Amino acid sequence: MNIQVSDRLLRLPPYLFGKLNSLKAQLRREGHDIIDLGMGNPDKAAPHEVTEKAREVLTDPKAHRYSSSKGIPQLLVEASKFYQKKYGITLKPEEEIIATIGSKEGISHLSLALLGPGDSVLVPSPSFPIHIWSAIIAGANVITVPLFEDQDQFISNLFTTFKMLWPKPKLMFMNFPHNPTTSVVDRKFFEELIKFAVKNEVILVNDFAYADITFDGHRSTSFLEVPDAKKVGVEFISMSKSFSMAGWRIGFCLGNPDIIKALEKIKGYYDYGIFTAVQVGAIIALREHWEETPAHFASIYESRRDVLVSGLNKAGWNINKPKATMFTWAPMPEEYSHVGSVRFSQFLLHESDVCVSPGIGFGDEGEGYLRIAMVENEERIQQAVRQIRRAMQNTSPDEVMEKYPGTFA
Ligand SMILES: Cc1ncc(COP(=O)(O)O)c(C=O)c1O
CATH class of the missing domain: 3.90.1150.10 (Aspartate Aminotransferase, domain 1)
Structure with missing residues (x-):
């Protein structure tokens, strides 16, 4: 056939x-x-204690049942505390955070939840492939914006491109620190971007997979540090690189409650949640090992x-x-x-x-x-x-x- x-x-x-x-x-x-x-x-x-805790949970028959698609309540609480400790940001665990099966899954399903034929998306180029292809899979069009090393040049190019397009783009993907170029941005970059997004009613998604992998004293800015960020967007974080838990498949999407609700709805159709042993391991990582x-x-x-x-x-x-x-x-x-x-x-x-x-x-x-x-x-x-x-x-x-x-x- x-x-x-x-x-x-x-x-x-x-x-x-x-x-x-x-x-x-x-x-x-x-x-x-x-x-x-x-x-x-x-x-x-991953840290030994995380592995040991997951091993312990593994032997509990209750853990063998389907888990919660949006993440077990204590995990969401720990993710919220993590943002508070690390960035001084307050997030409501049940409304403003959802666990994802790694950020790649989260980004893919968010694109399906928010985008469809007729929508367009701006993505810096070069880019991590899923930022482009999740939008394409959802049926949307992608316009790439060359990523210049100079952040002022990039942002001005991004805004000019946005203004030239009609219908106006619905969403912009960001990813700083950036894969593959390793570019970083400062808080001023996100302030300008968020101001623009509020004014032009465009959704922002920041993929923050490399939040912690920084060198020479550089500290990366969470997009949610800017007060209006939650009005327009969400940030994805991942346990893959910060805690060397790539194969465990766990991350989070945090920020705007309506966007979180949309992701929760679509994930409710697609998955039954991350294996409970993995979620409990992640609780230990975020609670006990978040800094060192x-x-x-x-x-x-x-x-x-x-x-x-x-x-x-x-x-x-x-x-x-x-x-x-x-x-x-x-x-x-x-x-x-x-x-x-x-x-x-x-x-x-x-x-x-x-x-x-x-x-x-x-x-x-x-x-x-x-x-x-x-x-x-x-x-x-x-x-x-x-x-x-x-x-x-x-x-x-x-x-x-x-x-x-x-x-x-
Ligand atoms: C920018 C970026 N986002 C997301 C991912 C995927 O992360 P996860 O393992 O959380 O799905 C990667 C992995 O290489 C990445 O480089």
Whole structure:
């Protein structure tokens, strides 16, 4: 039988990173020891006490039942206390917070709850793919706005783009600290943005997945710190990076009660909630480990960043040290820039056994860059730098051009 997929599915291009992953798996099967700096997949474990508590709950038959889709009450209370302790923000647990199966799920379902055909959305580019594709899956149109390093230039471009469009965009996705570019913004940025959103009645969604992974004393601003934020939007946080709980699948959406209610409604149809053992583990993390654990993981990424950036810069690259996130956003070495980021990533994977993400996978504005995830230890990162350097010494840009297709067809 010829299976006809939906038009919705046909609107989605092949997932570039899926193809890179299959190539990586194939090379591993052939015996290559691939240093995987491709996906932002944390390599550390959640705090021991969190794991132990989850293990204890696991043996309770009651925990084997369906859980609550919006999150068990104590979890929502702990998330509210977490925002109070960390940012001095007061949120009503039942009305202004909902637990999500990681922020990726939350963002996807929020797009389905708020957007449909005829709606349009502004997204900074390059971008974390779900900010674009969740809106596309919901049937909306996406207009990308180039993300300049200078926040004033970006915001002015964002407002100009908004004003030029009709019908006016319904929603704007933000994501600071930003994946993949690692850009950060200050409180003034959110003040201007929220003022604009209130005046123009546009919804704001801030993906705050890298809230805690900051370096050199930088502190990231929660969008909800600005008093009017709750009038116009919500923020997503994730336990994945701050607590190294990526596989546990848990995060939160916080802010505007009507938006939370919309997400709650759609999630009520789609899911029965996160496994109770995971929710109880998250309670312990937020209650007992909210301060030192994220700081500990941030310091690990910071040391890795120093090793990676100084190693590649010594080899002739020209990379600025990121202030946040678990990534380095590296301009490709100048002599290779014309080969393109996909071909260069293929070359690195085959000839240095190092997997990185091609910048173009995050949108056209990402071309010319590589996103390098700092998810292996310092020794492995040093090894990756040595292998990259050697591969570049052995293969000229012209040879890279000839040997690799630059696509994943
Ligand atoms: C910007 C951004 N948002 C969301 C996610 C997904 O987070 P979660 O594990 O909470 O779904 C990631 C993961 O890499 C991310 O980089």
